[in-house]
Amino acid sequence: MKNPYTILGVSQDATNQDIIRAVAMAMRKREYSTREIAEARTILSKPATRLAADFTLPIFPAREKITPIEPTVQVSGLTVEKLNPNKYDSL
Secondary structure, three states, X not given: OXXXXXXXXXXXOOOHHHHHHHHHHHHHHOOOOHHHHHHHHHHHHOHHHHHHHHHHOOOOOOOOOOOOOOOOOOOXXXXXXXXXXXXXXXX
């Protein structure tokens, strides 16, 4: 399911009255199906499911392409076999 805040066009601090008004506006706009609007209202009307939605639904918009970070460290050719385990033996 999509983010109920996005479907209804309300912020996370919206009151129940704001949610009811937003449902009416969403029905007029017809961007989302009636079922999606009803589910969004149900989720945001109950405190427990609203809290769960706040934690489980993404806050930031999805990014189309994220460029990977390229490593800048150069390998020096040191391997485990070249290490001397007795070099710092203090006993």
